[in-house]
């Protein structure tokens with residue numbers, strides 16, 4: 800456990816939901832939340848590890864009240880996938896980083912103009928997706944990836960976590976060789992995050 804802690808550096812860039820440590824080693828402070836004993840970042844920013852006082856906090860990089868709107872193109876990280884739905888944490892609108900976490904839901908009927916059989920062939924947990932907001936209800940944003948420019952922009956191997964490479968329409972892990980399926984965006988792995 801200590802070997803992990805010593806690798807972490809103060810000031811590193813973190814995304815909402817990113818793991819910062821556990822409550823046994825740090826006291827969660829500003830810009831963090833705790834889930835099942837694990838401290839996560841609530842915002843996009845720089846993590847500050849105060850080793851003397853054993854406190855961890857995150858200083859947001861962006862301030863203000865930018866929220867996704869219907870019609871916005873957003874970037875999010877997939878946090879959960881079910882047979883018919885995927886949930887993503889939206890952290891960017893267009894090129895603008897957001898100061899908080901927004902929940903986006905992608906339903907299987909909004910993935911593609913074609914019929915999609917299983918959400919597990921569309922995206923996986925921790926993938927980065929680009930999507931369009933099609934409706935909003937109680938701060939839950941419904942997403943669509945029905946366009947060539949939309950879909951998974953970065954996918955990670957479900958076996959080893961490495962970034963999958965797209966070659967000749969095949970997504971393959973350069974480390975372990977696993978071949979996976981996603982609904983990728985046209986600029987998969989090419990666009991800046």
Ligand SMILES: [Zn+2]
Nearest residue numbers: 956959972975
């Ligand atoms: Zn792999």
